[in-house]
Amino acid sequence: MSTRDDILAKVRAGEPPALPLPELRAFVTPGGSKLDAFRTALERMGGKVADASADSDLRGLVRKLFPEAKVVCSATTEVAGNRALGDVKAPAELADVDVGIVRAAFGVAETGSVWLTESELGVNALAFLSQHLVVLLDPDHIVGNMHDAYRDRDRFDAAYGVFMTGPSATADIEGVLIHGAQGIRSLTAVLVPPRRA
């Protein structure tokens, strides 16, 4: 028998008497605006929220947020950068990106998370090699809690997907919180509905 069959046979021989799978009920996160909850949760996780109106100049906003940035790489047609994602052959080429820009598929009010997949990112590493990340999020695309986030099974057909909640962080030395561990140093959510390029 193969290792696989050995393990499966041993597992089946050892399984305790069958117990049923419980039904999940809907857990509703109580009251208030999802937008406010999202904002509070994201800020608690070290993220920032920038306000923008439907017709605001997003390129100008990014320039104002990161005046020192030299390399700006955008994965959304809504904002132009100066580094084209389409030319990237290996993800490591994004190592010098100062600011990455991406539009999230949706957000989660409970945790302040945004959902990013290969469709939104173009090159997955953009969300980790960039020093800073700007995430556009439609205020109408915010679900209540993580149960709601996982309810739509189709979202999880993506090859890669991540709930990103604020910047990368560590507290591995004496519990001192550091934002900018190995990945992005800051995450700024811009709450603005999608627009044509």
Add this chain to the structure above:
Amino acid sequence: MKRIDHAEASSKFIKATDHLDFHDKRLWDLRKKRDRVSEALPEWEELRVLASAIKEHTLTHLGDYLEEFERNAIANGAQVHWAKDAAEHNQVVLDILSAHRAQTLVKAKSMLTDECEMRPFLEKRGIVVMETDLGERIQQLDDEPPSHIVVPAVHKLRTDVARVFADTIGTDRKNSDVHYLAESQRQHTRPYFLKADAGMTGANFAVAETGTVVVCTNEGNADLSVNLPRLYIACVGIEKVIPKIEHLGVFVRMLSRSALGSPITQLTSHFRKPRKGTEMHIVLVDNGRSDRLAMPDFWYSLKCIRCGACMNTCPVYRRSGGLSYGATYSGPIGVIIDPAFDLRKYGSLPFASTLNGSCTSVCPVKINIHEQIYKWRQVIAERRQLPFVKQEAMRAAGKVLSSPKLYRAAVETAGAGVEHLPRLMMYSRLNAWGRQREVPAAPPYTFRQWYLKNRPLGADK
């Protein structure tokens, strides 16, 4: 195999009082944060019941769910391998790396690879293995195993890290500023991400219905390890399987709240298919898990989601440090897992507990940890794995406690005894309780003497 003597090993940790005080405080702080965020969720207790039931259902159908996971992972384009023990796991990983001529491996934290002692195995064969989690990296550079499953270097102070980094990655020996140390590791690690031939993660969850590997981290290192190299290897214990995507809602809501007191980890990553032009390999590892599944009293420990809440709350763990357990898994969860690996080696660990039950009450998947600790003690006593002194003390105590007459005589004389016994007898090597403790002053009369004097009239009738 050398027996682990937890009490002896912890004495070294206890002597470094500044470390001990910080360790105790830091972990209790995590416990308090966990209380605050869990109490803020009205459905917390309901989620614990659900999480426990989902895990129990999955484990009692584990064969089917493993096959479903494998089927879907293969359909996704991943390659699935099986390993029955640590040696097979390490060999499988080496074979995958060799087939790709991979020489550098960047990896996220995985307790499974620590359990399999994979790093020294690969390093001996010429592979450069880079731990990319800050805490795990500190431990790698200091040539020590992690002391905690979530915060691997929690037993170290910033000055210790400054010493380790100065000796290994060339930081300024006099600078123990935490921002400086963390930034130094970031700068040191980054080139490895960019150049590595292969990346590796463990798994927090493996979803059967989609073949997805889910990894919960904070530093961004797991996503860098997977999304840059052309080869990705996920090492997954077979107990990590859960049935459906919707079940992630339950577990993800509890994991980081229990571990760190934050509502979610900064990153909850779902790896399902290899990127175009790259390969994804999944190694499903048994290494004693199927044995534990067949143990009627102990299979519940397989529900564990490795949050570390039981460690943070445990007074013995907080005051003895993870390294004193001499095992990958320390604290209450380690105490019930390790003896299943090797009863002789880890036979002293179930005694590293006060049986206060705090571990059980914070466990997000409702493992009856303290009951299992007690059951392991019975197993160990039955198999005569108790040290001689403990055996003799228990035999004497058993005699006295089983006879009310002997018990009363002993208690009534004990108070007088304590005051007059020579210190040599009270605080000798034979009496473990005398070490680091002064016996409190004995009350002037026993409870029974008080009761006989104060009981209401007719209480006996």
